Amino acid sequence: MSNDAGSRVFEADVLVIGYGPVGMTAAALLAQQGFDVLAIEKHPRLFGLPRAGHLDGETLRTFQGLGIGEQVEIAARAIADFRLVDAQRKPLTSRYLGEDGHGWKPDYISFQPEIETLIDGAARGFGARVVMGLEATGLAQDADGVTVTARHREEPDAEPVVIRTRYVLGADGAGSFVRRALEIELDDLGLFPNPHLVLDIEQLDPDRDLESLPEVAQVLDPARPVLAGRWNGARWSRWEYTALEGESRESLEREDFAWGLLAEWGVTPADAIIIRRAVYDFRSTVAKQWRRDRVLLLGDAAHTQPPFMGQGMLSGIRDAVNLSWKLAAVLRGQADGSLLDTYQTERAPHVLDLTRRSIATGQLVTMTDPVAASARDEAIRAGTMPPPAIFPRLGAGIVTPAGAPAAIEALGGDGRPGLQARVVNAGVVRKLDDVVERGWRIVSRHRVDRAIFTPAQRRLLDRLGMRFVHVTRGTADGALIDLDGDYDLWFRGNGRKAYLARPDHYVFGTAEKIDDLPALVDELAGSLAAAGWRTNTPPFTEE
Template identity: 40%
Template sequence: MFDFAGLRRDMSLTATGGGTGDMDSFDYDIAVIGRGPVGLTMAMSAAQHGMKTAVIEKHRDLYGLPRAGHVDHEIMRLFQKFGIVDDVLADCYPTTEYVWVNAHGETLLEFDWGETSVSGYNSDYMQFQPVFENALGRKLAAAPSNTDFLGWQLVSFEEAGGGVRCTIARTETAPGSHVPVVTDETQTFTARFLVACDGANSSVRQTLGIERDDLGFNEKWLVIDARKKRELAFEFDCGQICDPRRPTTVLPLGKRHRRWEWAVLPGEDPQSLLTEEAAWRLLGELGMGPDDLEIVRQLVYTFEARHAREWRRGPVFLAGDAAHTMPPFMGQGMCSGMRDAVNLAWKMDLVRRGIASDALLDTYEPERSPHTEAWTRISLEAGKVPCTLDPAQAEERDRKFRQGWLPPMPDFPQLRQGVIARNAAGAPLHLAGTLSLQRRVETAGKVLLADTVFGTGFTLLGLGFDPNEILNPQQKEGLERIGGSIVSVGDHGGGSARDAEGDYARWFEEQGICAVLTRPDFYLFGTAQTPADLGGLVDDLLSGLCLTAAAEASAT
């Protein structure tokens, strides 16, 4: 009963019912499996949409140690949306650069991480993961629509009336062990959707028999995280030491912690690196000792690149590491998973409210899978630089860098498919699928970041005019029905917010546009060059959202 292997490997879950009987309602809108950063993001996004959510986590407490160390500006904007950005910023380390040097200290690559981003924050930050997880956990615990099942594990699931019937079992952890095991105490409930945020070894993915493509990276690295006992200065603060004798990563983790990573060399026993003696030997080579640091985590990770071939099976969805894993060299693994969750949540909300048809959920994988695969390939190309272990190859690499060579990395990704505005040939319109601009606006005597003023649902923002004066009643009603806002920035009155620092005016002029239409996940659906383009832009959005017949009828 409790063995996933006992379930049918070819289980076919459909969203049209016909399994164990139809149901008029579900106990929960979403069952989230796993309470790591992706599961927390999924549950918090669902809570903000008012969706009733069950979060199943086999451990009783949040994992108290860091895993991912990097977040980018898009994730900081998400923390703003969740109301925890001040908690995160209090311990975050805003990085100004990410540098890769060779064995002689020569700079090979340098990423500018100090600029102000389109999202209104520094482009990149290093952070201590338990800080934001604890802040998110507190927010989630206070959400009336959320139920946490801590110390429970999903043991079976089956199709039920167009949703999923889940059976969970209470877990126990024996003294001295960190591995929970299931007991005979069980509960069963139903959910409209199930989202598997249960990591790279996802039991849900394995139960469904979904295969993953191996993109060709399997490397073991020793990771040591440490708390600083005193203030320390580092000549090399954040980056990769691309030394073929042993590639090394050096990173801050917020303001109080540090991380070091070392490649496990060919023929080396990984277990030999897990002793206290080995830790202080490696740290000592970098000038660190017990008077400087307290080691809080020491383990060997296998960095891999895997991509699931399916992200949806009926009402069951994969997100985060359950769907994709990537090497850590660009710091985009966790960030990508959190993007998955935000993308999925607003679509599920429209479907469960009967506004959009189930077909809208078919846009999840086409939007997110290419985006994460692009980041994976960028990370793979980047990882080839420090992972060069042959001294002759490393010297040739260094010579090429001195001559101006750069790795053949793909462009940073944007949405190219799904719910974005397109021209007649099917190509994305200007800026569609890119992140929207967030800057400071003034309203009621206060200067705030725009999302705080305008909200983070669908947002139609006009510069210097009120879009309400352009749209017809049906278009305005359609935006209202999907939870949209119609706002403006400028000094023209009509309840607009003032462009506090002129950033919107400059950016709109550079782009040759007068309005933008932003999705709830911060991506632009599209832009308008003139006010006359607004009606068509809104019509295209409403059409692209796969509105149900009832929703379309109410807007006419």
């Protein structure tokens, strides 16, 4: 097809602009659901150097859904021990960055290019079309769709490419063209006071152990705070050095300066090559608007945070997960476009909370004032530092309201990811998501008889494709066996008999008794209808 100017027009259900880790995850999730997805990336090839290193269990679960969980687990490495150490590199404490309960280890460390290759493979495997070297330069939308103009970066004289699509996902990073084209402003949460020098090395002999290099450690040395760790096995390693007052970017970026720092870890040019030397300023931002009609922002285009909790990319991947099932419903005509507004209302408070925690963590671990640093170390040694809080719940949207009498504030509670643990199905041990297809589910400790629902409620459950998942410690017909007792612990510990989870695994709400489920389904119907889902609004009319 051509337009009036004679340019070739490409068409797609969804155009993803920017093929970094977030764009490729979004492309994979949508292509997996059968949509015609086109992704364009201005660089001619995938960025071959790491930025993010940390992955958490929630992200591994997302990759599991894309069929690459185990490959990612092999390429990444579960972190056995993330230590905070003092200036003498003596352990102060260990901690997790992620959380248990997702069916994977809480934390992994990885070499980003390896992970991107796997996500890219999944996206293409599901049929996403990816065009590298194509930069979006123009964007206009109307009632029916969006027209994007793009140019081949390496062929500046070539005709611009025109793409007509129903929706655009702007996953084009912190400097987002899409965000600028829409004139969306950022809320600025501030610049982290110290820049950071990031050094990545590749060992010449990956089998040789660098004795002094920890698995991952945050060195709380006020003379030079640094995060150090083996990014993947022994081959790639990373240091993130806090710049000290008065140090210029030029001096930090000098190669001899880098080798001087690495020498303190016993690393010399005979051991490794430096593959990346970069000074970063960490600015924290959240876009004021994440959706403008048919165009949505995600990943660093929508928000940025410092890396002290390793949650920047992971927050973007959560965006892709949150958005993809809602956009699928809109594209299938099950919901109005207004459903997509819940993407921001749910995700923005979550990311804002993690950003604030990340800034606070950074302030704690990069102290350069020796007196304050010594008081901090003493507090850690004395165990008077409060333990990290559980991850935030989603903001308002398709979820039981915060503070509602029935809501529970626990991992797996309302607005947080539902538990995934090992179950036995027909004699085979699997993770829950490998047994139960992605979609809406009611996971319960006892069998749920569909007769407890009214015909109208049953119609809604059928329309959503709700799956009933009975997980038990004992054996029962059609039930999955709760092999490790994790579900049992969760149900008992929280005084609940069931929870209702959305296609992104986040829990809509929980039920104290199985008999409370019909009321929970009514609540879901109300919540969906308010958000733009095309369904009967309660009270239901009986058939």
